[in-house]
Amino acid sequence: MRYSKQREAIRSYMEGCHDHPAADSVYAAVREELPHISLGTVYRNLMQLVDAGELQVVNTGDSVSRFDPITRKHAHFQCRECGKVMDVKGPSLADLTALAKNSCGKIDSYALCFTGVCDDCLARRSESRVSSK
Amino acid sequence: MRYSKQREAIRSYMEGCHDHPAADSVYAAVREELPHISLGTVYRNLMQLVDAGELQVVNTGDSVSRFDPITRKHAHFQCRECGKVMDVKGPSLADLTALAKNSCGKIDSYALCFTGVCDDCLARRSESRVSSK
């Protein structure tokens, strides 16, 4: 894998990025620094970084792939109101397989995404409830 | 929701269908009975049946929506070799939220899909290993 300023920009953007952006968000962000970068380059490099073990793909079930710089397997939470995705610590593969009753094959990974309403949206709700009274 | 033979065919096909087909598989299957049914009709009716609580959407993370006549929330297992999706009993929302450490908001649902190699593919593997010796 040869150096390229495009990949470096993507890598350094993703490094401290904990809001699980989809490719188009990464594209928008990196374009501030490299206005001529193409969306295809963003996709290609994100996948290369995944293959290199520097990123992880997160699929919440809403038809877009998101990217996470924390490569240790972990659960996520997505707010159905604002769409935000957050990390969830706790469940390990061992915990989860211990709960699983079926013997369908050899389990070696998982994807777990919780759904609900995030604290911010809950707060926003009660704010507007109060102010409308 | 008015009767239609198309919806009835989709409903009765899905009723006893436990292999979690995607829309295109449902389309192919129902076309044997109704050769002129259109793919759009299949999608529309599958979603209507989901809205009516007769089906559930299953997202394994491979970019297609699958459909499941068991509407009680449950986990799944997908074989990375053959793509097959199976039901997994055991983990409940209560079990899973008990494991989750973060307080990101109010969790009210989840999607859990295990990944690995199914028993059939494991058997196929050892078969070919034996026969190639």
Next chain:
DNA sequence: CATATAAATAGTAATAGTTACTATTTATAA
């Protein structure tokens, strides 16, 4: 039973996310 009407359909076009292709640029080894 006839018929009005609103729901559903088939067929097609459009959309979103993603991948593939290709001519050109660029990192880097010799």
Next chain:
DNA sequence: TTATAAATAGTAACTATTACTATTTATATG
């Protein structure tokens, strides 16, 4: 310095899904 292979930008293609529209059809009512 230069050869070369990897990477890029830009565009086209692809897949899953949704939207649109003219036509058909289930069904409630007179």
